[in-house]
Amino acid sequence: MLSAVLVAAAAFEIVALAEGVHVALVRPDPPSYAFANALIIEDDETVTVVDTHQSLEAAEALIDEIATLTSKPVAFVINTHWHGDHVYGNQVYRDRFPEVIFIGHRATRAEMLSAGAARLSEELESLPGSIEQRAQWLASGIGPSGEPLDVDLQQRIETSHRLRSDYLEELRELTLTPPTLTFDKELTLKRPGKTIRVIHFGPAHTRGDVVVHLPDDDIVAVGDLLEEGAFPYFGDAYPAGWEKALNGIGALRATTTIPSHGGIVRDPRLLQFHFRLLRSLRHEVEVAILKGLTLDQTKEQVTLSGFVADLPGSEEGVRTAVERMYLEQTEELEP
Ligand SMILES: [Zn+2]
Structure with missing residues (x-):
């Protein structure tokens, strides 16, 4: 589908990290709600994807992008934690790959069904008002702080209005699709041609964060346990546990680290910074x-x-x- 391909081209930058391993780095100001990077891991038979984006459109776009890399089906989706920008796209994978298995920590499943469901309801309740407010700013030509709109601000409000409207339509169709294969400490997928370790170091950014470690490629995807360019989000965090989790990540000694937010990290100073902060x-x-x-x-x-x-x-x-x-x-x- 041409439109999806265009969206994909603008939403992500696909970067090869190792044989059969790519990262989809989200671009700034994406055309739909895509805020978290995704890891794409190909073994000899199937594909495993780590995290599924906030918007269904972005999830569709990434699946189309994967199809340009390989004809193998997505057999596993791993969710690093329950926040919407990492899991809302799950249902698109279920629709496109009915056999797909969703993997996550036991607490991630539980929290998606409790706190996640509550947050989804809040979003559905608050979005119409925020969309209406933007429509009013545009209609009146007066911005949020009472200033007349210049071209730049008008464009940003128009974009925000469109993104929120599209997102609200999607949320009305959303079915939370939690992990069906859960675990407590560690789960290893011994796939033909690729070993994928999924490790929980204890409650940290949320109660059930996992990292995805590819020991043969020296790559680790850390979800929101490390964040580049913004203060980490602690709203659902267990900060003392988080400090311990960073020790666990450091002990993996991976040379390439993929945070969900930010770029590819090969400099140990990001981990050291978070550790000192905590x-x-x-x-x-x-x-x-x-x-x-x-x-x-x-x-x-x-x-x-x-x-x-x-x-x-x-x-x-x-x-x-x-x-x-x-x-x-x-x-x-x-x-
Ligand atoms: Zn998060």
Whole structure:
């Protein structure tokens, strides 16, 4: 389908990493909601895809893109965790490959069906209002801060209006499709010609994150456990566990790391940066707790100022991180 191919060309950049291994790097400002990179792993008989995009259109586009690489069917989809930008496209794979097996941590399945379902309902509720608001800005020529729209802002609001409208239509068709093959610690797919390890290092960015390790190719896809270019999202996180998970990733000693958000990483400094950030967060929050500070006082005091320069979203992000660490250390987070 020509339109899908055009979408694919604009949404992803497909990069070969090793024999039979490609990454689909999402481009900035994609034409549909595609925010997380996908890994495409080919063995002698089938294809395994890691993460499936937020929009169904993007999932369709990636499947079309895979078809240009190989005629083998997608037999396995691995979800790194339950967030929508990693799993909403699952149903497209089920429709296109009825035999496909969805693999994820036990907690990912559970959270998709609970927190994931709740978040989907929230999105369905809030999107119409945000679309209507953009329509009003465009109709009145007055932008969100009361300023007259210039050409650039008008175009950005038009794009946002179109993306949100398309996305809302898709969400109305969405059936959450959770992993059907779940595990607790580690699962190894011994495929002909390719070994794929799926490893859970404990609760971290969410309760059930997994990394996908290709030992023969020295590649690891880490989901949202490492993030390039933005402050990590802690809204559902277990920060002390996250620190331990980073130790696990480091011990794999992979030379190529694929975070879901950002580019291909071959420099160990990204892992070191996240590790230092999490260690400082834990240390500073522990000190605050020992001093008897309340949660609100701790959020005022711990700013991680040495880590947040130039990282978008960090001010609110740090407050969330501190809150989650505080609750985790005072054992108020659900394990
Ligand atoms: Zn996430």
